[in-house]
Amino acid sequence: MKLDQNLNILIVGLGLMGGSYAAALTKQGYRVSAVDPDADAIAWAKDNGLIAVGATEPETELLYNADLVVFAVYPHILLPWIEQHQKELMPGAVLTDVTGVKSCFLYDVQAKLRPDLEFIAAHPMAGREVSGVKNSDPSIFCDANYIVVPTDANTFSAIQLCKSLGETLGFKRISSLPPKAHDEMIGFVSQLTHMIAVCLMTCSKSEHLVDYTGDSFRDLTRIARINEDMWSELFLLNKEALLQQMEKFSAEFDLLYRMLKEEDAEGLKEKMRRSTSRRALFDTEKKENAL
Amino acid sequence: MKLDQNLNILIVGLGLMGGSYAAALTKQGYRVSAVDPDADAIAWAKDNGLIAVGATEPETELLYNADLVVFAVYPHILLPWIEQHQKELMPGAVLTDVTGVKSCFLYDVQAKLRPDLEFIAAHPMAGREVSGVKNSDPSIFCDANYIVVPTDANTFSAIQLCKSLGETLGFKRISSLPPKAHDEMIGFVSQLTHMIAVCLMTCSKSEHLVDYTGDSFRDLTRIARINEDMWSELFLLNKEALLQQMEKFSAEFDLLYRMLKEEDAEGLKEKMRRSTSRRALFDTEKKENAL
Numbered sequence: 381m382k383l384d385q386n387l388n389i390l391i392v393g394l395g396l397m398g399g400s401y402a403a404a405l406t407k408q409g410y411r412v413s414a415v416d417p418d419a420d421a422i423a424w425a426k427d428n429g430l431i432a433v434g435a436t437e438p439e440t441e442l443l444y445n446a447d448l449v450v451f452a453v454y455p456h457i458l459l460p461w462i463e464q465h466q467k468e469l470m471p472g473a474v475l476t477d478v479t480g481v482k483s484c485f486l487y488d489v490q491a492k493l494r495p496d497l498e499f500i501a502a503h504p505m506a507g508r509e510v511s512g513v514k515n516s517d518p519s520i521f522c523d524a525n526y527i528v529v530p531t532d533a534n535t536f537s538a539i540q541l542c543k544s545l546g547e548t549l550g551f552k553r554i555s556s557l558p559p560k561a562h563d564e565m566i567g568f569v570s571q572l573t574h575m576i577a578v579c580l581m582t583c584s585k586s587e588h589l590v591d592y593t594g595d596s597f598r599d600l601t602r603i604a605r606i607n608e609d610m611w612s613e614l615f616l617l618n619k620e621a622l623l624q625q626m627e628k629f630s631a632e633f634d635l636l637y638r639m640l641k642e643e644d645a646e647g648l649k650e651k652m653r654r655s656t657s658r659r660a661l662f663d664t665e666k667k668e669n670a671l
Numbered sequence: 672m673k674l675d676q677n678l679n680i681l682i683v684g685l686g687l688m689g690g691s692y693a694a695a696l697t698k699q700g701y702r703v704s705a706v707d708p709d710a711d712a713i714a715w716a717k718d719n720g721l722i723a724v725g726a727t728e729p730e731t732e733l734l735y736n737a738d739l740v741v742f743a744v745y746p747h748i749l750l751p752w753i754e755q756h757q758k759e760l761m762p763g764a765v766l767t768d769v770t771g772v773k774s775c776f777l778y779d780v781q782a783k784l785r786p787d788l789e790f791i792a793a794h795p796m797a798g799r800e801v802s803g804v805k806n807s808d809p810s811i812f813c814d815a816n817y818i819v820v821p822t823d824a825n826t827f828s829a830i831q832l833c834k835s836l837g838e839t840l841g842f843k844r845i846s847s848l849p850p851k852a853h854d855e856m857i858g859f860v861s862q863l864t865h866m867i868a869v870c871l872m873t874c875s876k877s878e879h880l881v882d883y884t885g886d887s888f889r890d891l892t893r894i895a896r897i898n899e900d901m902w903s904e905l906f907l908l909n910k911e912a913l914l915q916q917m918e919k920f921s922a923e924f925d926l927l928y929r930m931l932k933e934e935d936a937e938g939l940k941e942k943m944r945r946s947t948s949r950r951a952l953f954d955t956e957k958k959e960n961a962l
Contacts, residue, residue: 505885525883555882569880569888575927576867576891581946583923584916589860591846592816593953594796597860599890600867604950608943612936619931625875626928630921632874636866637917640910645903652899655872659895662884 383448383541383548385409390446391431392438392461394421396508397478398452399516402430404549407518413442421513430516443468448541451477455485455617459492466494474538475499476545480566481618482529482559490533500538501529502546503562505570511607518550526551529562560621567621572629574611575622577604674739674832674839676700681737682722683729683752685712687799688769689743690807693721695840698809704733712804721807734759739832742768746776746908750783757785765829766790767836771857772909773820773850781824791829792820793837794853796861802898809841817842820853851912858912863920865902866913868895 389405391398394416402425406412413433416422422434435442443449443465451458458477469475475497479485486501493499506524508515526546530539539556546554557565580597581604589597615622639647680696682689685707693716697703704724707713713725726733734740734756742749749768760766766788770776777792784790797815799806817837821830830847837845848856871888872895880888906913930938 505883525885527883553882565880565883568875569884573871573887573891575924576871577887578942578946579920579924579927580864580867581949582942583920584859589856591844592796592818592856593860594816596864596868596894598953599893600864601946601950601953602890603887604946605954606943606947608940608947611943612939615931615939616934616936619934623928623932626924626931629870629874630924630928633866633870633917633921633924636870637914637921640906640917641914643907643910645907648903648906649899651869651873652897652902655869655892655895656897656899658872659892662889662892663896 381540381544381547382408383410383544387411387447388413388445390415390442390449392416392449392451393453393457394418394425394431394434394513395452396511396513396515397504397506398450399425399430399513400506400518400520401450401452401478401549403516404518404521406430406432408548410548413446415439415442416513425513430513438465438468440468444470446470446473448545449473449475450545451475451479454613455479455481456613459485459489462489462499463492466497469494469497471496473497474541476502476542478502478504480570480614481563483563483621484617486529486531486559490531498533498535498538500534500542501531501559502542503527503529503566504546504549504551506551521550521552523552526554527562528554528556529559530556531559563618563621564625567618567625571615571618571622572625574603574606575615575626576629577601578606580604672831672835672838673699674701674835678702678738679704679736681706681733681740683707683740683742684744684748685709685716685722685725685804686743687802687804687806688795688797689741690716690721690804691797691809691811692741692743692769692840694807695809695812697721697723699839701839704737706730706733707804716804721804729756729759731759735761737761737764739836740764740766741836742766742770745904746770746772747904750776750780753780753790754783757788760785760788762787764788765832767793767833769793769795771861771905772854774854774912775908777820777822777850781822789824789826789829791825791833792822792850793833794818794820794857795837795840795842797842812841812843814843817845818853819845819847820850821847822850854909854912855916858909858916862906862909862913863916865894865897866906866917867920868892869897871895 389412391414394414402412412431414431415438419436425431506520528542680703682705685705693703703722705722706729710727716722797811819833
């Protein structure tokens with residue numbers, strides 16, 4: 381189900397993600413406004429038709445008219461912003477976000493929120509290797525997952541509204557997970573893989589290996605080009621879950637190491653058969669999506 | 672420089688790699704023969720114009736007429752084959768191979784070879800995820816590396832002949848490495864990456880994660896679909912080099928783990944900056960090749 385066309389949507393933070401949300405929603409006829417301290421970002425977004433109205437300060441009129449507020453900012457900005465400005469929001473407004481980790485701030489935000497407002501968390505699993513509103517591109521949502529992350533504090537109607545937002549933005553698959561399960565999943569499929577890619581690039585003096593790299597090494601290290609400020613913050617915010625995933629990986633890696641050392645060919649083969657059959661599931665999945 | 676057109680080339684082992692060599696060389700007008708115990712493989716290769724002549728047994732006439740013999744078989748087959756049949760080869764014939772690991776058999780082969788023959792090792796870093804002569808495809812060489820692996824036992828002229836073979840096959844880049852350096856490099860760029868991919872698929876109960884995987888996880892596990900017989904043999908044959916690479920990776924991974932645990936944001940950022948700059952070299956390289 382798509383969002384109600386009459387909703388006024390306010391984007392807080394007009395970077396790559398906020399800009400892509402704005403572009404996708406404006407294109408479909410929604411009235412989108414934005415707040416961002418960067419005057420150039422606001423001007424560019426207005427000039428290029430991404431938003432109808434924008435301001436560098438959270439002006440009362442913009443805030444009070446928003447039915448749905450999307451926070452496309454870092455968690456360390458989100459909580460203080462809400463504490464400072466929530467008094468200006470319309471009663472009944474729904475708030476959501478785009479943050480890649482949840483437990484670290486979500487319960488705090490919900491605890492401090494005015495009782496007539498509701499914050500429902502969402503994680504759009506999309507992005508680009510460039511940043512800023514000028515690189516906005518709503519097509520990044522087409523092949524991506526959108527995860528709604530409700531807590532006990534959320535109502536059915538806000539959860540449905542949040543799912544409708546994901547559908548309106550054009551995400552391929554909408555699902556939902558509790559905060560802890562979400563953070564564990566992200567610790568595994570996203571953060572652990574980035575740690576491994578970085579580790580592969582730094583564990584050996586690898587510069588001279590450019591001459592010999594095949595597709596395997598290129599595949600495993602593509603994501604080793606990484607925005608160090610954003611990723612170190614995300615890692616630290618999800619510290620416990622990521623540490624746990626790293627421990628599991630290490631234990632399994634040590635087991636494979638011992639199998640090789642002890643020449644346990646059958647043990648290695650069994651692991652390879654398991655990895656092959658599990659990975660095959662992904663390809664089946666991909667094929668089905670392509671149909 | 673391309674190979675002399677008058678050379679008679681014999682392929683021993685007509686699987687995916689032997690078949691792709693045969694196809695590439697026949698296409699360019701070379702006279703290619705093959706020996707393989709599989710009668711179907713030989714018949715198919717003749718019917719489809721990959722080879723001029725073939726036999727299921729190493730017949731004296733085929734062997735004696737070969738100027739260049741390419742072994743496209745596993746190392747455990749290579750050495751016994753040479754011990755049994757080298758007496759039938761033409762004086763001055765040059766022998767080469769396609770094996771992915773070298774130290775484990777190369778010195779033995781060279782030590783046991785008739786003094787008037789020469790074995791010069793080569794590693795075509797190409798392949799497909801399917802096997803058998805019917806999947807032969809000489810286009811797999813176009814974007815790939817070909818590494819000549821000489822020892823002190825090799826002559827300048829055989830090394831040049833082996834490089835010419837790589838050029839004739841159409842490899843993008845021809846280079847050379849000593850056996851130990853080759854095996855270390857392979858332990859790192861190919862075997863370690865396959866170990867990691869397998870480990871990622873087996874370290875966690877990951878079946879249900881199909882719903883949430885993004886490109887990162889897919890990239891890092893593409894090679895987790897693996898032929899367990901071939902890869903366990905290659906791992907064990909290169910055991911020492913691979914164990915060493917796994918140790919280096921583990922030590923670095925432990926360091927990243929400790930940095931995260933101790934919330935050493937600056938340490939993590941420094942690692943990310945290093946990985947980013949090293950990985951950027953690969954992309955520059957790729958761009959240059961694309962020009």
